[in-house]
Amino acid sequence: MTAILETRGLDKHFGGLHVTNGIDFALGEGEVHCLIGPNGAGKSTFFRLLIGEYRPERGQVLYRGEDITALKPFERVRRGLSVKFQVPGIFPGLTVAHNLEIALQHHLEGASLGAEIRRLLAFLNLADAAGERAGTLSHGQKQWLEIGMAISLKPRLLLLDEPTAGMSPAETFATGEMVQSLNRDGVAILAIEHDMAFVRQIAQRVTVLHVGRIFAQGTTDEIVANEAVAAIYLGEAEAPRRTADA
Numbered sequence: 105m106t107a108i109l110e111t112r113g114l115d116k117h118f119g120g121l122h123v124t125n126g127i128d129f130a131l132g133e134g135e136v137h138c139l140i141g142p143n144g145a146g147k148s149t150f151f152r153l154l155i156g157e158y159r160p161e162r163g164q165v166l167y168r169g170e171d172i173t174a175l176k177p178f179e180r181v182r183r184g185l186s187v188k189f190q191v192p193g194i195f196p197g198l199t200v201a202h203n204l205e206i207a208l209q210h211h212l213e214g215a216s217l218g219a220e221i222r223r224l225l226a227f228l229n230l231a232d233a234a235g236e237r238a239g240t241l242s243h244g245q246k247q248w249l250e251i252g253m254a255i256s257l258k259p260r261l262l263l264l265d266e267p268t269a270g271m272s273p274a275e276t277f278a279t280g281e282m283v284q285s286l287n288r289d290g291v292a293i294l295a296i297e298h299d300m301a302f303v304r305q306i307a308q309r310v311t312v313l314h315v316g317r318i319f320a321q322g323t324t325d326e327i328v329a330n331e332a333v334a335a336i337y338l339g340e341a342e343a344p345r346r347t348a349d350a
């Protein structure tokens with residue numbers, strides 16, 4: 105596997121708390137990978153280390169073989185690593201189309217800008233909402249618009265922080281279809297996710313984090329069948345389940 109993103113020995117402390125503990129991780133070129141783990145496992149902290157919001161005390165982050173540990177978030181985005189956060193960062197007072205225009209206008213203009221806005225609106229299931237103010241969209245639609253803004257720069261790698269949080273099952277499934285479509289176009293995707301139906305829909309591999317370390321890795325089936333993984337989730341509602349939807 106050729107890795108698009110790698111971490112080596114990634115350590116992050118908050119005071120006396122060792123939140124990521126020597127994490128060695130690799131995401132393949134063109135892979136869809138989900139990161140799961142119980143509350144407090146260190147998922148968000150790991151994510152922030154990947155995007156450059158946090159600096160590790162030890163270890164490295166490599167993107168396409170280049171050490172990007174010291175790069176700022178915007179420098180990582182420029183290299184092709186794009187991020188969609190859990191909280192939408194859209195412009196609520198502007199229309200949906202205008203939001204996309206702002207994201208696209210750095211590298212497109214004129215007819216190609218208009219064509220790309222229309223293509224993205226259709227891709228995001230937002231064509232009918234193009235003229236509406238973004239602030240009036242439903243929660244799921246806002247998440248889709250945010251995905252649209254994150255992919256406007258045609259990233260090679262998209263990082264998603266709980267992309268389906270608060271979505272209905274139908275919206276979650278549609279989001280999974282968007283992820284699969286992006287992946288068919290060659291985009292690698294790493295998603296922090298709790299919804300195991302969504303993980304089953306999109307993930308080629310799953311990594312389980314627990315107390316700041318990689319606890320298990322495998323296919324969704326392997327992870328769902330793993331008794332030790334089930335045990336670390338004991339008492340938590342979002343435990344991977346061996347049910348029809350997972």
Ligand SMILES: Nc1ncnc2c1ncn2[C@@H]1O[C@H](COP(=O)(O)OP(=O)(O)OP(=O)(O)O)[C@@H](O)[C@H]1O
Pocket residue numbers: 118121123141142143144145146147148149150
């Ligand atoms: N800025 C911070 N300062 C101090 N402690 C922090 C900070 N951020 C996270 N932590 C602690 O680090 C641990 C891991 O937190 P993190 O948010 O990375 O886990 P998580 O797996 O994303 O959890 P969740 O699923 O609940 O969001 C937790 O014990 C948390 O309280």
